[in-house]
Structure formats: C-alpha cells, structure tokens
Amino acid sequence: MDGIDHLADERNKAQFDVDAMKIVWAGSRHAFEVSDRISKLVAADPGFRKDNRPMLGRNELFKNTLRKAAYAWKRIIELHLSEEEAAKLRFYVDEPAYTDLHWGMFVPAIKGQGTEEQQQKWLPLAYKMQIIGCYGQTELGHGSNVQGLETTATFDPQTDEFVIHSPTLTSSKWWPGGLGKVSTHGVIYARLITDGRDHGVHGFIVQLRSLEDHSPLPGITVGDIGMKFGNGAYNTMDNGVLRFDHVRIPRDQMLMRVSQVTREGKYMQSDVPRQLVYGTMVYVRQTIVADASCALSRAVCIATRYSAVRRQFGSQDGGPESQVIDYKTQQNRLFPLLASAYAFRFVGEWLKWLYTDVTQRLQTNDFSTLPEAHACTAGLKSVTTTATADGIEECRKLCGGHGYLCTSGLPELFAVYVPACTYEGDNIVLLLQVARFLMKTVSQLGSGKKPVGTTSYMGQIEHLMQCRSNVQRAEDWLKPSAILEAFESRAARMSVACAQNLTKFTNPEEGFAELSADLVEAAVAHCQLIIVSKFIEKLLQDIPGKGVREQLEALCNIYALFLLHKHQGDFLSTGCITAKQASLANDQLRSLYSQVRPNAIALVDAFNYTDHFLGSILGCYDGNVYPKLYEAAWKDPLNDSVVPEGYHEYIRPLLKQNLRTARL
C-alpha cells in the first residue's frame, strides 16, 4: 500500500519499553524468540494463506485444511523443528484441524492413562503420524454426564478380546474432532463389562480405518456430523459420528494405568484414583485457559488499532474528527478487555505450573492436589472462555459496521472460538464442579483441616465474614491489599451463604440442585479472585523494562475494579464494601483509563501478532484500513462480473414485466 505507518503517532506516545513487554507477554525471552521466528515463517509462506476461507464450500475448505496440515508436517520435518516449535507452527497456521485432537488429546490420553508398555507401543507411531488419533468420548445422548455413556466394551475371555458395541442410537459417538474423515485410531470411552458386571467408563485404543486404503474397518460406521456455526470457521474440522457393531480389539488395547483386566477377566484397580480416567480433560482445560488469552488479545488488538484509526464526530474548525478510542464509552468497553487478555495470560501461566506440579506429584503417587487441580482447571476454563467469547463479540461491535465484514477477522474468530464455552465441559456444568469443591471446603472449616492452595483465604474465614473495606479515597483502590480483601470477602461470604442455605434441605443433592444458580455465582466469585490474585502475584516478580511494571499495575487494577463495578451487586449485598466505596472504585477506573490511553496501541503491539495471524484489515499493523477495505471488496467473487449471474433469469424478466404493467 502507501508504506506509511498510520499508527506511528500512537506508537510514539507509548510510555514504556514495548520490546520488554513482548517478553513478559511471551513468558520468557526464549518463548518470545521461538514465537517471533515461527510466526514470521508461517506469515511469509503462501502455502499457509487463509484469507479465502469464508468463500470456500465445505468440500473445498476441508481439502484445503488437509493440504495445509500435510504441508505443515512436511515443513516441520524439513526444518527439523522441535516439539515446541512444531506446536507454535500449528498455532500460527491458525486453522482448526484433526491434528489439534491428535496432538492435543489422543497423545495426552495415551500418555496419561496408558501403562509404560502401552506408551512404548503407541506413542512412537503417533509421534511419527503413522497413525492419526482422535478422542472419542461424547455420544449423541450424553456429553456432560460422562457416567451416562452407553457404548460397551465387553470382555470375551475365550478370545482375550474386548467387544466394542453401540447398543442404541444415542450411544453413537458424536462430536469427536478428526473422527469424521481422518482418524485411523481413537481413544474410545466405553463401559467396561466383565463377567456381566459393569465397571463404568474406561478408555480403549480402537483402530477405525484401514492403514492401506482408509476404508472403515468391519463393524464400523463413521462419518462427519455436518456443517457447524459460521462460514469457514470450525468447518475445517471433521467432527464425527461413529457406531460399532461388535468390533473386537485385543485386551491390551484397554488403557490400563488406572485399572486392569487380567487374562482371566478379573477386574483390578491400582492405587491410582479413578478420576484419572478424566485426566486428559484436566490437561486440555488448562491449555484452553492459555488459548483464551490468545483469542481475546487477538480481538482486542484488532479493535484497539481500529479504534485509533476510526474518527467520528467532534471536528472543530475543519480539524480532524475525534478518534473513537478517545470516547470514554469506547474505553470503558475496550480497556477492561485489554486488561482481561493480560490477566488470562498470567493465570494461564500459573495454571500450567499447577498442572505440571500435579503431574509430577502423580508420578510419585501423591494424589493430594488432584481435587484442587480439577476445580481450578474447570473453573478457570469456564470463566475465561465465557469472558473471551463475550469479549470477541464486544470487539466486533466496537468496530461498528466494518466489524461485521469477514475481512475484519472478527466474525470468523467468534465462530471458531464460541464452542470453547461448550467443549471440554459445558461452562455451567464445570462451575457446578467448582461449587461442590467450595462447599466441601466450607464444610471442613470447623474440623481443623486447614484449607490450602487457592482456597487458603478461607483459613481467615472469621475475619473475612465481618471485615469492612477501609477505602476512603479513590487512590486507596490502587492498593493490592484493598482489592484482595474485597474479592476474598465477597467470595468467602457467597460460599458461606450457599453452604448455610444448603443446610435447610434434608436431602443435600436436592438442595444443591435447588440452589445451583447461586452456587454458580459463588464459583464465579472464587475464580475471579484466583485471576485477580495471580495477576497481583505476577507483579511481585522482577519485571525489567522501562515503565513495564507501571503498565501492568494499571491493567491489573483495571481488571479488578472493572469486575468490582460489574458485580457491584455481589460486593454490596454481601456488605464487603459500601455504595460510596463502589463509586470511588469507578472514579479510580476512569482515571486508569486515561493512564492507559496513550499506551493502548503499544500494549497491543506487545502481543507481537503478524498481520497474517490477525487476519484482519481493521487490525493491520500500519493502520491503513480504508484503501485495504476498498481493494478487498473488489476481490469478492460477486464482483467478478459487473452484471451478476442470474440477471437474465431473474432480474431482467422482472424489470420487463414491471415496464409492461407500468405502460398499461
């Protein structure tokens, strides 16, 4: 285009070292260097072009995804990329594909639930992609209720095999990504039956397609479940349907780390807790939190750059109109999302640490932190994906009419992202798991058992139940102690109120069901406290770079005070703060927006996204939006001819007929 940086003035306003912030965002200098190198490599390669996706029909779109996945693999081999670099390459290719499930669920399921021998047998094949796998859990009739799955795996002691069978229509596997058209194998979840006894759901490695000609093996019916929300978007993925008609697999294809079936058909359980069967979900939920910060930061980058380019109203004496980013309403919608992107980044980093810690403990048979890991991954997955999906849609609205164009990148980003609120556990179902964990914690408070980890704040329950915030001036809200006390007392009081209400029911399960809406709110309060406190902890670390810490402090305060404003009802009704203090928080929030405003463009530049990855004219680095929009419109296939196809059939006869009628 014109080669001019239309956002240069904005970049010059920045009061901090953007390069240092890029490293904070990436997590380390090494992570930054890998990410920077690989994203540029993908962006420069025409083989990874993606701007034509919304125009392609399903078959063409899917074939294109197969081509890209094969090409990505070829490049990974040719360039001798490490595991970390290969994962980054797939990330920057930015197209949902069967490989996501192969690397993201099939491999982790075998690693987490397979025995040493099983791992030795299957993982090398999977690593070389000599087999391609999916994660086959959900069925037509059951997704959330995993214990309600109906597929059966019945042990036949005569032949030393399991017989995998779909006894009903609702037992058909339904949704697994990569299953529909590609996977040769799957980790399939089925009810284990030995000697007529049902032992509940277990995982099995099942071959689905021939390695010679890709046809389904005998007894297997498999296909794609059909078009999903949005053009392009998640339709690059072959979510599948699968039925088994008495398919036989050898006994050693049951994943046997948690429990085993012997040659004689005896069912045995190791010391490992049964919940480890759900371990792959814990792993994936943790990665979804990190992904939330990527998706939200991407939408925020687009909306922030465009808000600085777009001008509307306010011209005086023929001068330029106001940049829409200067409207307080725009800032009040945009800056909390910018702050959330950073907040989710840091809580994601912490969650990765927590997951690694739990995994190491599991190796030494220490299962004590598993419930906390489950509650944290479930709760944070729920809260961050809900906020991200809503945030992407808000960013689209922040871009006005142009946000609705596919070339803004936002419609596709939303359509691809929004199922994250459902997959890997419906967000409400997951919050109810957190609520169970919280109710258990509250019920044990009097027993002398000290709450640990993310619930350790409950250890000061007496203080939290009666403390009053001592904020007197707006600036007092900048103290981390003031924020933490307000969030801790809100979360503690909401949990205790639920626990007290539960005691009014003779049947606890009935009480839990009746109060579930309140319980979900208590779980959200707890998860928001985790995010706020991990952001504050991040600020305790050494943060090099001129002005970087100050920017992060401002973002942390925006995140916390915006939540306080949004959930004012909770804070006021639980009596943690007064109406006057809530209003002071709002005053402080406005002044923080003014502080962030000159740094906004630099704060999104720190994400270091290439124009290829952003896939958005509105978000392009140089801000040269209008010529690009104008040029892109002419590339639409509808503009290939001046007179549209169908004119002679449908428009001309209509016009002629109206002419005749008019003459009459």
Ligand SMILES: CCC/C=C/C(=O)SCCNC(=O)CCNC(=O)[C@H](O)C(C)(C)COP(=O)([O-])OP(=O)([O-])OC[C@H]1O[C@@H](n2cnc3c(N)ncnc32)[C@H](O)[C@@H]1OP(=O)([O-])[O-]
């Ligand atoms: C990229 C996109 C790809 C997408 C892929 C997918 O979607 S794949 C498909 C993804 N599908 C889904 O995500 C399905 C969502 N549904 C589920 O995950 C489960 O069925 C459930 C957790 C909702 C309930 O399960 P239930 O009725 O069997 O359980 P219960 O409530 O009776 O609890 C029993 C005990 O187990 C504990 N515990 C539970 N989970 C875990 C865990 N992961 N870890 C550790 N522990 C766990 C729980 O705390 C409780 O402990 P307590 O109190 O006894 O000490």
Ligand SMILES: Cc1cc2nc3c(=O)[nH]c(=O)nc-3n(C[C@H](O)[C@H](O)[C@H](O)COP(=O)(O)OP(=O)(O)OC[C@H]3O[C@@H](n4cnc5c(N)ncnc54)[C@H](O)[C@@H]3O)c2cc1C
């Ligand atoms: C794009 C996509 C990809 C997927 N990929 C895979 C995959 O690779 N492998 C796989 O196995 N599965 C996959 N899934 C399936 C996914 O994991 C399930 O759809 C998900 O777990 C939700 O389950 P469900 O569909 O049964 O929802 P349901 O449980 O039927 O939810 C319907 C409604 O009921 C509510 N509800 C359900 N239970 C309760 C309760 N106890 N209390 C209160 N409310 C409740 C929910 O909140 C929701 O509003 C995928 C799904 C999608 C959309």
